[in-house]
Amino acid sequence: MKKTKIKLRNLVLYQVYVRNFSEAGTFNELINDLDRIKSLGIDIVYLLPIHPIGVDGKKGELGCPYSIKDYRSINPELGTMEDFQKLIDEVHFRKMKIMIDIVYNHTSRDSVLRNNHPEYFFRNKNNEITTKVPDWSDVVDFDYKSSKDLWIELTDILVMYSKMGVDGYRCDVASFVPIDFWKFARKAVDKVNRNTIWLSESVHGGFVKYIRDIGYKCYSESEIYQVFDMAYDYDIEPYYQAYLKGERPLKDYLEGIKRQEEIYPENYVKMKNLENHDFDRIASYVNQDINKILNWTALNYFQKGAVMLYAGEEYCADIKPSLFEKDLYKKHEDISDFIIKLNKLKKKKIFAKGIFNIYIPEIDGVAYNTVENELDKYIGIFNVGQVDSEITVDLPDGKYRNYLTKGIITVKDSKIKLKKDPIILHIKK
Structure with missing residues (x-):
């Protein structure tokens, strides 16, 4: 967005799946670990969805947190609304910010909104409320053309959380939601907190094409920057994974990074990450090779953009926790001190305002x-x-x-x- 400040490139986010962060899996247990998280040099604690999970068609034993039943409530597994408010306050007390996941493309099949306002939802040619992506069988999609009341309701929810003190929103598959809605919502949230940070989970280019080819609107990352401050690195992530799998040379990934300078706005901010809840951990890709882990981690920090760590990354965790079950990460080698050094470097103004150059060495793998x-x-x-x-x-x-x-x-x-x-x-x- 035009008013996005490039100092956001200095930020380091810490992604937490509260259910699988600790044995108890609660906000209160997360509060107990905030001092350690702060000590890493973290600026923003980002939480996967915190709302009740739908039961109808749920996946796994506990269901997917992205299948949300009620945006205005807290998943009782995690705690109460009062516990969440306490977490916000404790994060702020430590001079960090808190970001939550917002899932506005769809809800669970048995959501409060689906039951009370079926007119808000997408229908197929058979007039059935459903999703546009068959694999997402536990959710149903919104129809943003259906009613302005839908826009108002979803915006009011964001305003509610902003008034509680939420500092930012990571917007799930934001590419599927009309940009005009995001502009509408951002304008309302700005009245509460003009410094709210908006992170788009824009989707892979191949997925953009797939959705467009089956007849639906889907925004590219270039379009997403009309309203969002930061976007995921999903334009080049396929090259990263392909190199790790031995399918493509590293230079394809490096050239992708260089290309970002050509296709995005001057003040663009990318959110750089090696792993997240959707993708395998770097430690598993490199078979726990600590030298490769350290080199990849340092390279990730040395790029133009904010950085996100997935909880457990500082311990070289090698198993991606299940979204659908209780599944704690396991600690291996502790690289916290190394991450602290990188975080100190990342905070320097040069990493927001400097001139970045990517060179392609003659030898691959460097x-x-x-x-x-x-x-x-x-x-x-x-x-x-x-x-x-x-x-x-x-x-x-x-x-x-x-x-x-x-x-x-x-x-x-x-x-x-x-x-x-x-x-x-x-x-x-």
Whole structure:
């Protein structure tokens, strides 16, 4: 959006699925861990949906949190509305913000709105209330053309949570919801908190095409920036996964990052993440190779945009928790200190306002990026493929200190011998 501040690129989000965050799976247990979360350098605690889950057609034993029965209520598994208010207050007390998941493309099949206002919902050619995506069998879609009353109701819900102190909204499959609705809702929420942060879960380009091909409206990420402050990195995420699966070279992913500069607004903010509730964890992709994990983590931070960690990522958790069952993540190696270093670096103004450049090395499996302004330059070299080789750099020969390890990096004949560790160099101009 035109008024989006680029300082949002300095933010670090921490994604929490409350049900699977602790044995109790409650807001109160999350409160007990806020000091640790804050110590990581987190700016925003982002919660997956917190509302009651529908029963009709539910998936798994406990159902999917994205199949919402009542937006105005709290899932009793997690606590009460009073508990949620306490969580908001405790997050604010620690100088962090809180963001919640908003699911406005659909509700559960037995939702309060579906029962009270069936006219708000999408119907197929047989006049049946249903969803446009067959695999989403536990939900039914809204029809935003049906009534302005629907727009008012959904906006009033956002206003209610903003008045409680919610600082931001992660909007599920926002590409499916009319941009004019988001503009309408944002205008109302701005009257409560003009600094509300709007994060779009825009969808993969292939999914955009699929939805359009079956005859429905779906917005691209470029269009999403008309109203949202931040968008997911789903335009390049397929290249990231394809590299990890051995299907494509790393350069395809790096070129995708470069292309973002060409196709998005000047003040665009991407939300960079290696994993989330929908995708496998980086530790599982690289078979718990700690060196690859560290290099990927550092590369993720070194890009132009905010960063999101999925709870457990700081412990190299390798199993993606089920959305539908009680399924706690398991702790492996603790890289919290490494993440704290990266978070401190991410907060520097240069990572919001600097000039970013992505280079494509001759050898695959290595990223070579820079960010600079008139005073400073940071150089990042990330050996995500653990390649045994050397890389050509634009630096005078000499010795430099690695910001991440404090080790000495030698440049000889404009080349650096690659090591297992990620490298970040700070050059004063």
